[in-house]
Amino acid sequence: MDESMKLVIGWTIVVAFVFTTGITCMSLVGWVRFAHKKQQYGLYSALILEVVVGGAGGATKSVRLDPKEVSAELKDQGASEELLGIISDAVQAPAGEAPAIDRDQLGRLVERIRVPAGSADAKKKDDLREAVKRLPAGRLKPTDVEMIRSSEILTTSAVRRMPPTR
Numbered sequence: 001m002d003e004s005m006k007l008v009i010g011w012t013i014v015v016a017f018v019f020t021t022g023i024t025c026m027s028l029v030g031w032v033r034f035a036h037k038k039q040q041y042g043l044y045s046a047l048i049l050e051v052v053v054g055g056a057g058g059a060t061k062s063v064r065l066d067p068k069e070v071s072a073e074l075k076d077q078g079a080s081e082e083l084l085g086i087i088s089d090a091v092q093a094p095a096g097e098a099p100a101i102d103r104d105q106l107g108r109l110v111e112r113i114r115v116p117a118g119s120a121d122a123k124k125k126d127d128l129r130e131a132v133k134r135l136p137a138g139r140l141k142p143t144d145v146e147m148i149r150s151s152e153i154l155t156t157s158a159v160r161r162m163p164p165t166r
Contacts, residue, residue: 107129127151
């Protein structure tokens with residue numbers, strides 16, 4: 001799930017909880033009256049359900065409440081996607097021509113990609129890092145970069161689905 005969506009869901013749960021808590025407290029002291037007692041019991045049940053859902057969402061990190069943290073993660077994600085685009089463009093060369101990048105430059109770009117530890121993308125980054133390490137030192141030849149071009153992190157990136165920026 002997208003990080004900004006987790007933020008929206010998290011704050012929606014908070015607002016619903018505050019509203020339900022306020023109405024429940026006002027009904028306990030008699031400031032809010034219901035036509036039927038079942039409505040008040042339903043409100044209590046909803047409050048308990050919100051506590052359980054909010055607690056479970058917080059425990060599983062499926063909801064977020066800190067906009068600064070989400071913003072930083074989204075910036076990292078965008079920077080990594082931009083790096084993936086740069087790497088992909090750098091290893092693409094017209095047929096028969098050598099790419100305009102060497103192994104060390106490519107290795108530095110790969111190291112700057114930020115992905116969550118232990119994620120599927122982290123495994124893909126490790127595979128790309130290993131492929132770059134296996135390349136011969138110096139300028140890359142067209143035959144050297146075939147593994148890089150077909151690496152899973154470059155072919156599944158959202159950046160690759162967009163048209164080139166050149």
